[in-house]
Each structure stands twice: as structure tokens, then as C-alpha cells.
Amino acid sequence: MTSSPGSTIGPGSTIGIVGGGQLGRMLAMAAAQLGYKCHIYAPDEAPPAAEVAAFFTRGAYDDEAALARFGGEIDVATYEFENIAAGPLSALAEKAPLYPPRGALEIAQDRLAEKDFVAGLGGRPAPYAAVSSRDELETALTRIGAPAILKTRRFGYDGKGQARIREAAGADAAWDAVKGAPCVLEGFIRFDAEFSILLCRAPSGDIALWNAPENVHANGILDHSKVPASPALRSAIAEAEALACKVADRLDYVGVLTLEFFAGAEGAVFNEMAPRVHNSGHWTIEGALTSQFENHIRAICGLPLGATDLVVPEVTMQNLIGADVVEWQAILGDPAAHLHLYGKGEARRGRKMGHVTRLGGSLG
Ligand code: AMP
Numbered sequence: 001m002t003s004s005p006g007s008t009i010g011p012g013s014t015i016g017i018v019g020g021g022q023l024g025r026m027l028a029m030a031a032a033q034l035g036y037k038c039h040i041y042a043p044d045e046a047p048p049a050a051e052v053a054a055f056f057t058r059g060a061y062d063d064e065a066a067l068a069r070f071g072g073e074i075d076v077a078t079y080e081f082e083n084i085a086a087g088p089l090s091a092l093a094e095k096a097p098l099y100p101p102r103g104a105l106e107i108a109q110d111r112l113a114e115k116d117f118v119a120g121l122g123g124r125p126a127p128y129a130a131v132s133s134r135d136e137l138e139t140a141l142t143r144i145g146a147p148a149i150l151k152t153r154r155f156g157y158d159g160k161g162q163a164r165i166r167e168a169a170g171a172d173a174a175w176d177a178v179k180g181a182p183c184v185l186e187g188f189i190r191f192d193a194e195f196s197i198l199l200c201r202a203p204s205g206d207i208a209l210w211n212a213p214e215n216v217h218a219n220g221i222l223d224h225s226k227v228p229a230s231p232a233l234r235s236a237i238a239e240a241e242a243l244a245c246k247v248a249d250r251l252d253y254v255g256v257l258t259l260e261f262f263a264g265a266e267g268a269v270f271n272e273m274a275p276r277v278h279n280s281g282h283w284t285i286e287g288a289l290t291s292q293f294e295n296h297i298r299a300i301c302g303l304p305l306g307a308t309d310l311v312v313p314e315v316t317m318q319n320l321i322g323a324d325v326v327e328w329q330a331i332l333g334d335p336a337a338h339l340h341l342y343g344k345g346e347a348r349r350g351r352k353m354g355h356v357t358r359l360g361g362s363l364g
Helices: 022-033 064-072 086-093 102-108 111-120 134-144 168-177 231-250 292-300 322-332
Strands: 014-018 037-042 055-058 076-079 128-131 148-152 162-165 183-187 193-201 207-209 214-218 221-227 255-264 267-274 314-321 337-341 352-360
Touching: 014 022, 014 064, 022 037, 022 292, 037 064, 055 064, 064 086, 076 292, 086 102, 102 111, 102 267, 111 128, 111 183, 111 231, 111 267, 128 134, 134 148, 134 168, 134 183, 148 168, 162 168, 193 231, 193 292, 207 231, 231 255, 231 267, 255 292, 314 322, 322 337, 322 352
Parallel strands: 014 037, 014 076, 037 055
Antiparallel strands: 128 183, 148 162, 148 183, 193 207, 193 214, 193 255, 214 221, 221 314, 255 267, 314 352, 337 352
16 A cells, blocks of 8 residues: 655754654754754653754643644654554644554554554564463463563563563562553564664655664663674565565555564564664664665655665664763774764663764775
């Protein structure tokens, strides 16, 4: 399914971004380069994105009236934060075109709906079962077996809202940890590597894919990405790219879409999707001809997409998490390192404070 090309929202227009974190900040910087103004909507007092945007509205994600007012002040809306409830989202979408489309957001907000949807298109998630009571957890564990991971269906990110169950006896502790929230139980995948597929789809149906990054996580949080991924992942990546394009077409998607995968003996196992720009695509700012942020802005404004080719043979992106950020001066000691700091005050444990991208390999 392809949508008819929408009207162009030209430079000078105002792009509304729901969410004020580093993703919104980098989107606003890319939008400014193309001559757009951004208006950030977020509940925080001084969010990182507002520092680089023309306008900022402080409001709660569930305040329908405030989101409707915000929608009336912008030409097009997008989001960098996924956990907005259906009601407030409708209030916004009634006032301004919203991309990526609501259907994509609603599926990606719910781990169960997301797995059902992707499985319906031929993707292979880890074995999974819906769990909404302690009894259902028992039944699911009998079917899936341990080790397994219990994940809340909603509001999880960076390993939050997850409890590992190493053996069946650990079920009580896991159920306590998720505080009775509706969950999915997932079989534990013994993967060789993780990678993500990043694509951008235009309203015309054109799709641009970036080179898939190989991602290494620590404590459930992305630690670093490298591009290109190891050659051993080539066939899993090809399979995952085909699936990601199907997902984007089926959702009549507009903007950047990210799908995360495990690669193992059985090929590409789908983990989760994010209907937005993604941490594993930060390397595209310096490492690709057009960054994920710029192409997202181009897509939602109806502009042609830019090329996504690598500009050098190898790129790495290292996250600066918590206290890592104190190394900023040492990082600048490497003249080839591209340092990005998000302007966040306190370097709390597990908080993404910045990242550093290094371009490498010989240009041949
Ligand atoms: P998630 O927030 O679901 O992406 O999980 C964060 C990280 O935890 C993943 O990137 C993996 O490193 C690990 N993880 C999540 N689910 C599984 C699984 N079913 N099997 C093995 N590792 C997992």
C-alpha cells in the first residue's frame, strides 16, 4: 500500500516534536539546517531539545487540551517519545498531520501487538506468550521454558520493565518486579550478535535503507554500534531488511523506522521496533551522506529523501552513559572523534549523556 504523495511542507514552516530528549534535539538541529523552525512539547522544565528549538511548550503527555493547542501552532507533528496514550494522540492528530502514522505508534507501544503484527508479516520473534496474571506466567513458563524474560507490554525502554527468569523458581521474583503489569514472556535467545535495520519511507512509498549497524548492549542499554556489521550477519541482515520494508509498506509509514534483531544460527530473530529515529542510527550524522535525522525531516515534510550511503568504509558510535561523559576532554584529544553532548545536567547512572562517532577505514 502506498499513500498518495502529500503536499510539501516547505522550509520556514514549523515542525512540532513531541518529546524533548536528545532525539528531539538532533531532529531540531537537522530541521534548522533545512530552514525549518521546531516547536518542542515535553513535560520537563528545560529539556535538551528545547535548547536548540525556536519554541517550547511545557505540557504533560496526557494533557489532551494542551496537545490540541500545540497542534494548532504547528504545520506538521512528529514524535521522539512513544508512550503517548491514544486519546491525547488523537487530539494532536486532529489539528496537524502526524508522522509516523498513529497506527505505527499504537502497534509499537505494545510489545504483544508488535510481535503479533511482525509475525503476521512472516517475521520471527523469540517464542512469546501474553501474561496478565501469576497463573498465566506459570502456563507460559511451562510452554516457553527457562531461561526467559518477562517484559511489560508498555512503557519499557533501555531494559526497564524487564525481569529475567533464569529458572522456573524465579517466577515469583519476576512477577513482583513487573508489579502485576500486563506482560509478554519471551524465550531467551542465544544470539551471536544484535543488529538493527534503519529505514526512511517517503509519502510516495520510496524507501531508503542505511547500512545496518551491529549493536552491542550492556545492562540492557546500547553501548556501541559499528557499521558495517560483521560479514557473518549478511544473510540475516538481508532477511531483516526485506521484513522491515514490508512492515513500513503495510503501515503506510512516513519517516524513520527502526527494527532491532538478534542474529543466531536460525537467522534474524525480531526483537522490537521503534517508530522513530534511533540511538543505533546516530552514526549517520557523520557516517552517511544523509543522516537519519535529516531524512526523517525530509520525509515528514514531503521532500525527496537524501542518499544513505556510507561516506567511509567503517564507522563506530560509542554512547557516553552516566559518568562516561567526564571523558569529554580526552575524547576531544582525538582530532578525528566527533563528540556530541546532549546538554543534560546531571550524569546519572544509565543516563545517555552524549555519544562519540569515529570514521575509519581507508577511502581506497
Ligand atoms: P529490549 O529493551 O527488549 O530491546 O532489550 C534490551 C536488550 O536486552 C536487548 O538488546 C538484548 O541485548 C537483551 N534481550 C532482550 N530480549 C532478549 C531475549 N529474548 N533474549 C536474549 N536477550 C534479550
